[in-house]
Amino acid sequence: MEEHIHGPDCGAIVIMRFPADQYQRCKNGLIKNLPIHSNYSDGEVEGIANYDQITKLEGYWPADKGLAFLAFESYPAADRWTYSVPDIKQPDWLGGIDMILVPCCEHTKIRHSVVQILDLDIRDYESLSQAYSPEASELLKQHDARQVVSVDVLKSGKKVKGQWDPGYLIVNTWESEDCFNQAYYGEKNQSLIQKRLASALSNSCVCVIEPLIQRHY
Incomplete structure (x- = not known):
């Protein structure tokens, strides 16, 4: 398992967790602030999901x-953005939200509509890297999924506000719910889950995100 340490040219993602009853206000706020967002390294709102589009997989969620996902072409630009949107500075914005900033792997865009989040509390990093990660990466390739984030948030990311304190965060994206379900509930992944649980506890979910604007990929 290779952590992605951010640099000036790395992409980054801001992940927001907002109260479910604030979905429309959050969506309206993101739309209102799109001009500010786009000024920072050509940033985009990748998508938003309400609570009924999110499924808990393991542990607590x-x-x-x-959830909302905002993408930037560079980590420094994303960091500057968190200081530049007036709404974010309000302590009670949307009734209180969780917001974290994390660097990306080689893929700086989410692109796919299904997003899997794993928040890991790692007990044995070496064992996880050797026994689990290579096979997990191969499973992603077999199903044309992408790993967008793989990072120790405390070391290389940033908690912007709220109560969420992730440990080691992984974000994978999938082309469809069918592709995800086939991989996640398949026999191979069930053995992989056991290998992961031997080295780390995980709080995880999968969600279907909807774009705010038309993507141009």
Whole structure:
């Protein structure tokens, strides 16, 4: 398992968790601030999901939170953006939100509509890297999925605000719910889950995100 340490040319993603009853306000706020967002390294709102589009997979995941994903071409630009949007500076914005900033792997765009998040509490990093990660990477390739984030948030990311304190964060994206379900519930991944749980606890979910604007890929 290779951590992605950010540099000036690396992409980054801001992940927001907002109260489910604030979905429309969050969506309206993101649309309102799109001009500010695009000024920072050609940033884009990759997508948004309400609580009923999110499925808990393992451990704890709040059932009353929605998710939004914002992408930037560089980590420094994303960091500057967090200081530049007036709404973010309000402590009670959307009734209180969680917001983290993480560097990307080689893929700086989410592109796919299905997003899997794994928040890992790693007990044995070496064992996880050797026994789990190579096979997990191969499974992603077989199903044309992408690993967008793989990072120790405390060391190489940033908690912007809120109560969410991720450990080691992994974000994978999948082309469709069918592709994800076939991989996640398949026999090979069930053995992989056991290998991962031998070295780390995980709080994880999968969600279907909807774009705010038309993508131009």
